[in-house]
Amino acid sequence: MKKLLPTSTAGSLPKPSWLAQPETLWSPWKLQDEGLLEGKYDALRLSLDDQLRAGIDIVSDGEQTRQHFVTTFIEHLNGVDFENRKVVKIRNRYDASVPTVVGEVSRQKPVFVEDAAYLRQLTKQPIKWALPGPMTMIDTLYDNHYKSREKLAWEFAKILNQEARELEAAGVDIIQFDEPAFNVFFDEVNDWGITALERATEGLKCETAVHICYGYGIKANTDWKKTLGSEWRQYEEAFPKLQKSSIDIISLECHNSLVPMDLLELIRGKKVMVGAIDVATNTIETAEEVANTLRKALQFVDADKLYPCTNCGMAPLSRQVATGKLRALNAGAEIIRREIEGL
Numbered sequence: 001m002k003k004l005l006p007t008s009t010a011g012s013l014p015k016p017s018w019l020a021q022p023e024t025l026w027s028p029w030k031l032q033d034e035g036l037l038e039g040k041y042d043a044l045r046l047s048l049d050d051q052l053r054a055g056i057d058i059v060s061d062g063e064q065t066r067q068h069f070v071t072t073f074i075e076h077l078n079g080v081d082f083e084n085r086k087v088v089k090i091r092n093r094y095d096a097s098v099p100t101v102v103g104e105v106s107r108q109k110p111v112f113v114e115d116a117a118y119l120r121q122l123t124k125q126p127i128k129w130a131l132p133g134p135m136t137m138i139d140t141l142y143d144n145h146y147k148s149r150e151k152l153a154w155e156f157a158k159i160l161n162q163e164a165r166e167l168e169a170a171g172v173d174i175i176q177f178d179e180p181a182f183n184v185f186f187d188e189v190n191d192w193g194i195t196a197l198e199r200a201t202e203g204l205k206c207e208t209a210v211h212i213c214y215g216y217g218i219k220a221n222t223d224w225k226k227t228l229g230s231e232w233r234q235y236e237e238a239f240p241k242l243q244k245s246s247i248d249i250i251s252l253e254c255h256n257s258l259v260p261m262d263l264l265e266l267i268r269g270k271k272v273m274v275g276a277i278d279v280a281t282n283t284i285e286t287a288e289e290v291a292n293t294l295r296k297a298l299q300f301v302d303a304d305k306l307y308p309c310t311n312c313g314m315a316p317l318s319r320q321v322a323t324g325k326l327r328a329l330n331a332g333a334e335i336i337r338r339e340i341e342g343l
């Protein structure tokens with residue numbers, strides 16, 4: 001992008017209340033069959049419109065066609081039995097009933113490629129598409145087939161690569177892999193997590209991003225954050241290897257978090273999507289608050305590599321709050337653009 005400090009969101013945005021119950025994760029659809037297909041595309045168009053009106057530069061589908069950022073992708077794969085469920089601890093944090101891997105995993109057909117092509121024809125702005133990362137995928141399943149987290153992650157990476165190549169062909173400019181698990185399983189991240197992520201991006205000519213965060217603003221996550229002490233240094237574990245990786249952009253949680261900003265020095269040279277919007281509160285940031293976070297980040301990220309963003313997805317917020325936050329993000333970025341350009 002030529003524009004300085006191009007804004008974007010981490011991914012999900014709230015769905016209209018006629019499509020799914022608002023402010024709820026895994027919210028069931030309110031429409032069926034043909035009506036649901038049409039409703040999802042209408043919602044995607046509205047979500048795009050909200051982003052464009054708020055001045056967001058790199059737009060997304062707002063994840064309007066998916067129920068959940070990990071589960072929806074897995075639902076489209078062979079080898080996973082959604083009836084046969086087991087209770088596991090997700091990201092060492094909370095118990096959830098999850099599907100079981102019962103055989104070799106494979107992709108039956110493209111999952112999001114038609115949706116991406118639809119978004120592509122609606123706008124000339126750069127578009128970013130989010131997929132779950134391999135490590136985060138395996139962490140939401142019970143594996144009764146491979147019996148190896150690394151092996152299963154590798155199989156998922158190959159599947160993600162097939163999907164990513166087709167998304168690129170459909171005109172997606174940035175493909176982002178969501179890896180909140182990178183903030184939890186540090187040894188695995190360095191042993192094979194980043195290698196699996198690079199396998200997922202193999203052969204891509206578009207830009208690639210990885211989003212690592214402290215999760216949605218749900219209770220399990222906010223309770224976990226309270227146990228992390230006065231400084232959140234989790235990023236320190238994965239950053240050195242990520243800095244050397246082939247991934248172009250790293251998307252992070254920064255605003256209102258206890259992440260020491262100087263950790264960004266560890267990924268110097270990468271483009272950084274700096275989270276300047278807190279998704280765990282309904283309070284809408286002021287433009288100056290956003291600008292403050294961006295100013296702090298600019299000490300460690302070169303201006304031409306800084307991409308103002310949200311800390312995480314905004315699916316669990318109300319549409320009104322999310323739209324207010326999008327506007328604040330753009331207004332805060334504009335303050336810094338003027339400062340840099342000396343206007």
Ligand SMILES: [Zn+2]
Nearest residue numbers: 213215312313
């Ligand atoms: Zn996130």
